[in-house]
Amino acid sequence: MCDLLHRASLVCKLWHQLVYDPDLWRRIDLKYQHKVTDTQLLTLTQISDRVTHIDISDTHNLTSEAVEHALKWCTHLRSLHMSRGYKLSDGVLEVVGQNCHRLQTLIMDGCYKITNKGLQQMAEGCPDLRKINLSRCSYRVTDDGVLAVAENCPRLREVILAYLSEVTDTSCVRLCEMCPDLEVVTLMFSGVSEKGVRSLTKLRKLKVLDISSLPGISPADVASLTQYCPDLEAMNVSLNPQIDDACLLQVVKYGHKLHLLQCVSCHVTDHFMSEVGKYTKTLKNLDIGWCQEVTDNGIRTLSATCQSLRYLGLIRCDAVTADAVEELVAKYPQITYSTFILESKKLIERARREGFMFNDDQVNMLV
Incomplete structure (x- = not known):
């Protein structure tokens, strides 16, 4: 870039003045x-x-x-x-x-x-x-x-x-x-x-x-944060296995402006998924990746009851089936569901748009 500017400055006096204009x-x-x-x-x-x-x-x-x-x-x-x-x-x-x-x-x-x-x-x-x-x-x-x-x-x-x-x-x-x-x-x-x-x-x-x-x-201290910080909009408590359903429900209940909650690898179960929609009108993005106790029932209930939800991260939620996710993708088009399979398909489609070629066997191996 610097070499290009130097060459441009040599074109004429006007260009030199422009290039070195303070x-x-x-x-x-x-x-x-x-x-x-x-x-x-x-x-x-x-x-x-x-x-x-x-x-x-x-x-x-x-x-x-x-x-x-x-x-x-x-x-x-x-x-x-x-x-x-x-x-x-x-x-x-x-x-x-x-x-x-x-x-x-x-x-x-x-x-x-x-x-x-x-x-x-x-x-x-x-x-x-x-x-x-x-x-x-x-x-x-x-x-x-x-x-x-x-x-x-x-x-x-x-x-x-x-x-x-x-x-x-x-x-x-x-x-x-x-x-x-x-x-x-x-x-x-x-x-x-x-x-x-x-x-x-x-x-x-x-x-x-x-x-x-x-x-x-501790879960108790985390649970109280939204009560004292009323403007909290985004919170990441991921990789804390001690954070459980009760803690997160308190966070959501008092987080009146909370729109993003990341709790990857926390102790989240279907109980949280079934209750969270009752407490929030603002939560748009929820990531519960690697939460192994969340099942198809949990994500179905959440999708039906949390009206504000627009994104649900489910990477490595192994108790959630691909069939259930496909069902919800069709039923709730306003929500983006993120799983390993869905993200792999997005990458493949992007690669195809950029000119990469895949046969069906290769695609099946990837997803």
């Missing part, structure tokens, strides 16, 4: 540009003195030193995306904290060289931060780093801390105390347990919550 370079999007170099990044960030957005996600050639140098010019930066920046170190966050005081969005999932020290330096200089994604930043990010963010960035609205095993209840409790405007919280596969989930009831503006795969949480 107003065109306030947003720099280099996502997936695997060949972009340090020199090119430095050139692009110096065209305009009012760069507000930079995305260098999945650009594997950029060094931490070049990114640090580039960010020194970007004092008006509002949004910085650096997903899977495997070479980026704490130095980048230090420069952000020193120069990018208007930053509102920081995305750095997969930046495994980042540590608490960098987070502390960034947080102290970015009080207006609204969104941060630290997923998969390795064991070097612990409660100390998250506490610095919570205590220095009170306007946070979205925090994503997935796959951070060293982030515990301490972080969750402090975030809920210091950042009351949080609307999106993701804690999946973190070190958060019962006390942390209980503290989420303080977030009255919470809309989206992912607490999947947290072995230490």
